[in-house]
Amino acid sequence: MxxxxxxxxxxxxxxxxxxxxxxxxxxxxxxxxxxxxxxxxxxxxxxxxAANSAHAAIVPPSDKRVATSDVRFLGETGVMGGYLAIPAFATEPVPGILVMHENRGLNDHMRDIARRLALEGYAALAVDFLSPLGGTPSDEDTAREMVSELKNPETIANAVAARAWLAGHPRTTDRVAAIGFCWGGGLVNDLAVADPELRAGIVYYGRQPATKDVPAIKAAMLLHYAGLDERINAGLQAYRAALLTNDKVFGIHVYPRVNHAFNNDTSAARYNKEAADLAWSRTLAFLKGTMF
Incomplete structure (x- = not known):
């Protein structure tokens, strides 16, 4: 061999x-x-x-503990698509959580994360933010090019609409959080600035908002960053200082010696199981403390 x-x-x-x-x-x-x-x-x-789309899901689509469906809702730019995963065992409405995809668009890895969250007791909506451009294509390079064409104000407005739609779903409470990875992590920060109704935001290695916008944040924030991710981390200290100055509820964890996208288990070279598992346990504890 x-x-x-x-x-x-x-x-x-x-x-x-x-x-x-x-x-x-x-x-x-x-x-x-x-x-x-x-x-x-x-x-x-x-x-x-690169990410391997053939990698086995942690929670397979056939898992009977999760009820899944493709959904549509009205956003700022028109009809938006998404993938909704709800705990099949829930007898009462459960808190909602938006899943914000990487710059690869809504793919099977993001759907898997939605199912993981459903098993933890949340109604998880993985939004396809490429819906205004026809939806996420199968080719990742094409998806990245499409993501670069999105207009940020419209995308943020679509995220606000997604939060409102999920909060009004009959299977959810009105408490909605958002979790995002890479490009989607930056979008979670933007949503926290734009939407005072967002209850909590979890950011995985996402760009930070402008410090002048931090006072508008009402959500509790949990921020995960990779120690080797110099490009994204360049704005982290200023963001931390602004959160502190404005008395925001937040936690920041920087995982040493790991790379951007360390949580993505479909990317062999950058995935770090130890950091991913620790970040996920912190994420679940944070959600339990803020959403129930």
Whole structure:
């Protein structure tokens, strides 16, 4: 059996630049080839950096403990799509939580996270924020390009509409939180600024809001960041200071020696189980303390 290719931090950084800054696959593969030493080595390493949609779900779609459905609701830009997961065992309305996707759009990994939250007693709505552009495509590069075309004020307004729709669902209480990853983490911060009805926000390695906007936040915030994620972490100290100055309810955890997207178990090179498990346990404890 051939040895598993070695993935270096420089390779991970190159992938992060490609997926979040340049969206230039040719340039990324050229750089990866130089770092790996050959085109063949680069071809073997690239799949380890990317997310693998074939990765087995932690909570399979067939799990009878969760009732799932594709839903539609009216947003700022028109009809929005989403994936709703509700605990099948619930006899009373349960708190709601929005799941904000990465810049890959609403994919199976995000649906899996919604089901995980449903098993914890929440009605989880994974929103497809690419709905205004026709919905999330199967190709991740295309999805990232589409995400870059979204207009932030409209996207935030769609998130506010999603929160209101979930709060009014007959299977939920009016308490709604939001959890977001990467691009979706930044959107959770934006939603917390824009929507005083949001009860709680959980951010995984998402860009921070402008410090001048922090006073508008009413939600309790839990912020997870990766120690090696220099690009996103550049604004973290200013955000922390603004939260403190404005007496907001928040917690910040920075996980040392892990990369951006450390929670995504479909990405072999960047996933860190220890950090992901710890962040998830903190997330569940935070939700229990704020949503019930």
């Amino acid at each position: 051939a040895d598993k290719p070695t993935v270096t931090q420089a390779m991970i950084q190159a992938y992060d630049d490609y997926t979040h800054l340049t969206l230039d696959r040719r340039g990324f593969m050229d750089k990866l080839t130089k770092l790996a030493g050959s085109g063949a080595a680069a071809a073997a390493i690239a799949p380890l950096l």
